[in-house]
Amino acid sequence: MDTIELMYQENILDHYKSPRNFGRMENASVHHHEYNPLCGDELDMFLVIDKHKKIADIKVNPHGCAISVASASMLSEEIKGKSIGEIEKLKKEDILEMLGIPISPVRLKCALLSLDTLKNSILIFEKYVNKQV
């Protein structure tokens, strides 16, 4: 397989074409939008965080390239049921491992938009939303 076939392998394209947990949510604990101006990739993320500070539900609404959309879709599956503590420990390497494909330096921003959105969602939740609870 050449690099392109490795990069755009079946499961990546499957997540791109049918993103999991796709959509929007009215009753989210936190909703956050991130934008990657370099590429024009966009991601809306909606999280329901329960009283044990676990992700009870998630919806993602990604628009962009295959890598950014697949990354958002895969991450949404990955974090359901996870605690905020576990999410805070997630690193760039975890996302690359989750994707399991070669990512060139210029595409790194695409791959990591999902993680940036998630981390910022949690920050916003901790800073503003959680305080009021």
Place this chain on the structure above:
Amino acid sequence: MLSTQTKSLDVEQIRKDFPILQRKVHNKPLVYFDNAATSQKPKQVIDALNFYYNNYNANVHRSIHQLGEEATAAYEKAREKIAEFINAQYQEIIFTKNSTEGLNLIAYSLTSSLKPGDEIVISQLEHHSNFVPWQQMAKHLGLKLKFIKINEEAELDENSIRETITKNTKIVSVNHISNAIGTINPVEEITKIAHENGALMVVDGSQSAPHMPLDMKKINSDFYVFTGHKMLGPTGVGVVYGKKELLENMRPFLYGGEMINEVKFEDTTFNQLPWKFEAGTPNIAEGIGLGVAVDYLKKVGMKQIFERDREIVDYAMERMKNIDGITIYGPKERGSIISFNVHGVHAHDVSQILDSEGVAIRAGHHCCMPLMSVLGVTATARASFYLYNTEQEIDTFINAIHKVKKVFGV
């Protein structure tokens, strides 16, 4: 395929002057279709940079020694060549870093004499460099910024031009060719309308200067801006053309050395044109290099380059039309820019897969986010051509698009 006889340029001969075209990318011959971003450089230009640094590197306009005199002469000679290239006088040629700096120079300097409520007109087609400076000046000075709309064909709408430019308009600034979708704008007519209304006319010629013959007397705009690196020249040098009588009365943009006549504790008098607008040590080698690039373009012929653009664009459009699921943006008559999307595939993925076949294009918003919102897209893929591109390269590009469709199953 077109035979070589029908070409208006000897492309094979031209290609020999561009060393980079020999290299391979991912083991495939490089097909460079990102010319609207920056062009490749002929060896004549590369050699001129080397020759300057190896033989007469010195500061200009200051040093009374042989090297200083040679450097000054070569730098000013380049200015003369550029003036001749666009039918202007050499005092009207100001060297800048690039088009962006040129447009900032004009925006800062011209708006300093405007009053709150005065109007500036730009268009929906503008690059951020002809957009953000005006927008921010308007914000800080209380000016009104208005936009000429595009029509269904993605051309500047004639009615909108006439409605937007009024007696309240002080400055009109539009591009000659859109970098995002290739629209060629009627800048001569817009200049007439601007002048009828007492407004000054600025043209962003970043995409036109590399591709068509330019005559400042004919266009008659008050300012015309372009950059060297898109027209075979080095990066770091651009040009502002301005009518002499206007430049003489304008405030300088950058202050410092070189642009002064006499500095006293109380005040400073400024240097004469064009140096009044050139503060500090300029990009000397690059200026000289741009002069050599202009020599090269003149030798090939701007009219011939413009005609060759038509051949290569027509050939590419014809071949792209036959592929299902491709949207092409922009008008039928266009510069050598084709902006497109493959249905179901993001422009970045198109670009990535094309790269694996050695084909270099650009994907994204092309520094035209307002235009992208008008077109209803977030990104497009853009192939842009220049005098060294061939029909055979278009064939490679078409095959690579088929690979995109195959990989994505669309």
